[in-house]
Amino acid sequence: MSRFDRYILSQLLTLFGFFSLVLVSVYWVNRAVVLFDQLIASGQNATVFLELTILSLPNVIRLVLPMSVFAATVYVINRLSSESELTVMQATGFSPWRLGRPVLYFGIIVAVMMSALTHFLVPASLVQLTERQKEIAENVTSRLLTEGTFLHPTSGVTFYIRQISNDGVLRDVFLSDRRNPARTTTYTAEEAYLVQDDSGPKLIMVSGLAQIHSSKDGRLITTNFSDFSYDIGTVINRDAKPRREIKHLQTTELLFDSHRLARETNIDRGVIVYEGHGRFAQALSTIVFPLVGFAVLLVGGYSRFGVWRQILIAFVLLVILELTKSAMTDPVRNHPNMWPLVYAPALLGTVLIFGIMRLASNPIHWRRRSRA
DSSP states (O other): OOHHHHHHHHHHHHHHHHHHHHHHHHHHHHHHHHHHHHHHHTTOOHHHHHHHHHHHHHHHHHHHHHHHHHHHHHHHHHHHHHTTHHHHHHHTTOOHHHHTHHHHHHHHHHHHHHHHIIIIIHHHHHHHHHHHHHHHHHOHHHHHOOTTOOBOSSTTEEEEEEEEOTTSOEEEEEEEEOOSTTEEEEEEEEEEEEEEETTEEEEEEEEEEEEEEETTTOOEEEEEEEEEEEEGGGGSOOOSSOOOOGGGSOHHHHHHSHHHHHHHHTOOHHHHHHHHHHHHHHHHHHHHHHHHHHHHHHHHOOOTTOSHHHHHHHHHHHHHHHHHHHHHHHHHHHOGGGGGGGGHHHHHHHHHHHHHHHHHHOHHHHHHHHHO
């Protein structure tokens, strides 16, 4: 690699890291706020929050890479153009094709990163994330044994413990069950114990009061009890059988075993095939996007007013490519044999790159033809 290629590539990678960090931070903050509220409501600590955040990062990075690679290319090329460095290189005999070589290297490097994410890291992290969330949902102790806080383990249920003694006794327990619209049941007890048997976790309440309010006639029925057993497992959402999701599967399964997966997961085969080929298309987009931005900015040449018009045109072209991707989704999902359409945006982007680069290589020729 020549010194010029290393110079351009180093700037591209530096700005790529910066934009990736900023975009990942924005996505992470939005995700972390929702996740933090859910974990705090279920009585989890900061360690669990950090663990789930780390497991969700590969998927977040996958989402921001195409935007980061485009933003880094546009920023670097705009700066080189405003500082006349590109003009100097063109004056020394560098053609647009030669100037675009480090951008191509840059796109290939990011495509390798994207491939590692989409084919290996993201499926593995999503599997671990799903299993960890399931463990947290089934962990009654971590969800309910939180003193001094009103918890909502499921919709329509409120649980409160004033104090938990060192020997495991729950003091001043409050449990409200509003899942039945026609009847609201409220339990209060001086003491309670959480025990586990063959049928699941049970809450044994001692010296308490049960109040049943009927919404139809407005009557309130109260019952004092010395001890009462409540099936606490019914207030926890647990799936009987975890369902395999296509985002958790390896690419080889999606491409070469789609018929069996369609029967097992009850998902259309077209959706499975689209997911498999879409992972390759995402890697190709990280090559096409920076080259589109570079080619459009190179056509504008040097200008004291900047290349903001070219940047806008490049952004519009990316929007067109994304619209093409959206237009190809339904045909492939409905007809799996039409999977080559998944690569239509990459093919269209390649055609645009060659056309714009050819225009940048012979601007005088094209101006004469347009005047003629």
